[in-house]
Amino acid sequence: MEIRLGGTGGQGLILSAKMLADALARGGRRVAQSQTYEPTSRGGFCHSDLVVSHVEVDYPLATAIDYLVLLDRIALKPSLPLAKPGALVIADTRLCPELPEGKYTGCSLALSRTAIDLGSERVTNIVALGALVALTGVCERAALERAVRADTPRSFLDLNLEALEAGFRLGTEQSVRRVASPAPA
Amino acid sequence: MSIATVAVEPAASNLRLLSGNHACALGAIAAGCRFFAGYPITPSSEIAERLSRELPRVDGVFIQMEDEIASIAAVIGASMGGAKAMTATSGPGFSLKQENLGYAALAEIPCVIVNVMRGGPSTGMPTRPAQGDIMQARWGSHGDFPVIVLAPGSVREIYEETIRAFALAETYRTPVTVLYDQSIAQLLETVELKQPGAPVERKWASGPPEKYQPYAPLDNGVPAMARPGDGYRSHTTGLTHAENGFPTQTPEVVERNIGRLLGKLERHRAAIESFQTLRCEDADVVVVAVGISARAAGSAVAACRAKGIRAGMFRPITLWPFPEEALRRAASGARAVLVPEMNAGQMRLEVERVLGRDVRIEGLHKISGDPIDPAAITARIEALCI
Numbered sequence: 001m002e003i004r005l006g007g008t009g010g011q012g013l014i015l016s017a018k019m020l021a022d023a024l025a026r027g028g029r030r031v032a033q034s035q036t037y038e039p040t041s042r043g044g045f046c047h048s049d050l051v052v053s054h055v056e057v058d059y060p061l062a063t064a065i066d067y068l069v070l071l072d073r074i075a076l077k078p079s080l081p082l083a084k085p086g087a088l089v090i091a092d093t094r095l096c097p098e099l100p101e102g103k104y105t106g107c108s109l110a111l112s113r114t115a116i117d118l119g120s121e122r123v124t125n126i127v128a129l130g131a132l133v134a135l136t137g138v139c140e141r142a143a144l145e146r147a148v149r150a151d152t153p154r155s156f157l158d159l160n161l162e163a164l165e166a167g168f169r170l171g172t173e174q175s176v177r178r179v180a181s182p183a184p185a
Numbered sequence: 186m187s188i189a190t191v192a193v194e195p196a197a198s199n200l201r202l203l204s205g206n207h208a209c210a211l212g213a214i215a216a217g218c219r220f221f222a223g224y225p226i227t228p229s230s231e232i233a234e235r236l237s238r239e240l241p242r243v244d245g246v247f248i249q250m251e252d253e254i255a256s257i258a259a260v261i262g263a264s265m266g267g268a269k270a271m272t273a274t275s276g277p278g279f280s281l282k283q284e285n286l287g288y289a290a291l292a293e294i295p296c297v298i299v300n301v302m303r304g305g306p307s308t309g310m311p312t313r314p315a316q317g318d319i320m321q322a323r324w325g326s327h328g329d330f331p332v333i334v335l336a337p338g339s340v341r342e343i344y345e346e347t348i349r350a351f352a353l354a355e356t357y358r359t360p361v362t363v364l365y366d367q368s369i370a371q372l373l374e375t376v377e378l379k380q381p382g383a384p385v386e387r388k389w390a391s392g393p394p395e396k397y398q399p400y401a402p403l404d405n406g407v408p409a410m411a412r413p414g415d416g417y418r419s420h421t422t423g424l425t426h427a428e429n430g431f432p433t434q435t436p437e438v439v440e441r442n443i444g445r446l447l448g449k450l451e452r453h454r455a456a457i458e459s460f461q462t463l464r465c466e467d468a469d470v471v472v473v474a475v476g477i478s479a480r481a482a483g484s485a486v487a488a489c490r491a492k493g494i495r496a497g498m499f500r501p502i503t504l505w506p507f508p509e510e511a512l513r514r515a516a517s518g519a520r521a522v523l524v525p526e527m528n529a530g531q532m533r534l535e536v537e538r539v540l541g542r543d544v545r546i547e548g549l550h551k552i553s554g555d556p557i558d559p560a561a562i563t564a565r566i567e568a569l570c571i
Binding site: 018021022025028029030031032033034035036037038039057058059060061063 | 200202227310311312313339368369371372373374375477480481483484487556558559560
């Protein structure tokens, strides 16, 4: 199983991928989490990928992505060609509003809008993690929450936990919609 | 970004999620490293960051120096003082360390240098992986000098090879470079770390002080070092020196001492060499690769075998001295050899030197800052089989 969190530098993609890797590892899965970023501390194409397996990971970099999260349109062009046919692509409604046609299941969610409403756009990454896990069940929600708690500074903990819960809700609501209407965009 | 350690559920309780650079720092501590001097540079900085926390816990010393040259100078001094010492760097930093690396080789000061390869030349691409320092790691300092370079291919192996680097440095009194690329340095993997053995100690001078000669070799070709405070008179210089440690330009003395220095590692090649062979026994095509490119090659070999194509892989873990005989054996039945590497063709030159013209040798080179995809290697293996 391969997962990519893609966006732009400064969105906390590497940190959130590490949290997800923690959650998966806590569940006994073998994980390889890689990262690509620009030398600047903000901006530029940035992504962090997970290759997850029950046995030791052979090639640790992503080549055929099952779950793709796009938090900025900059990640669209370089990432979409790596999505497997039938992959789930979650895109932020504000920062990556247009998903081209393709052999994948697109899912636009108000990730950054939700984070802004919670008080800080900086927690968009955590909202996205919650939504991803609620939609896909790649790991237990409780395991993810433990990982978020472990990797969050105390001053950000309450906000991150709210963001995670909001992400879980967004993902769950979307799942319900997908079941009700089996022809997603 | 700091990387925390995660212990996973009891079912797999020996597994930890670690980055390559974190594993390097833990390996150094396990090997007995108690001194680190460095200057932060992407993508090696996490090693320094981690050791700045770990070393004080074991009564070790961490110093952030003013630059890379001073860092390796401090490491050499600390080692002469009796500590197991290491520095870590990348790209331009490795270039800056070359003069003192040669000094450590000539003065036979054990030390470990980690070089995390990033895109070059010059400042290059700080956050992108490359394998462009393969030849620099061997020949970067001036003159003829012996050096050991280890090229781990996974997070677990970075831990193990860092420990081995210290053991080799101490045993043979030589600088040892641990060489890996950004992909693996900043990769987090679930790993199970082996319990390390006791740290290896260098041979200290013993016997009557008046008979001690700092560069007179023991039976194994390696001289014993004088531990400061033990009462042995020692002299260390970057000038070509005689057995007594003092400079000389007397041809026969130079010939004898530099000859011994250059032969020192050759003599122990069997103990220093390390490599992995994967399904080479009946392979039509043998892929020779290190680091992240070897991870891709291993995947490509599996894909080829699934299609009935007889592919194999030879992976030097000790990159220098290059495991020549082992490669000749691994490629003895091959019709072709493919060398995928993230440079313009460096290890390919060595493979050509070792295998000569008896077998077709091709390179698969990438200098874009992107790793080589397993599918690209698979396609080239298939093309070589036609």
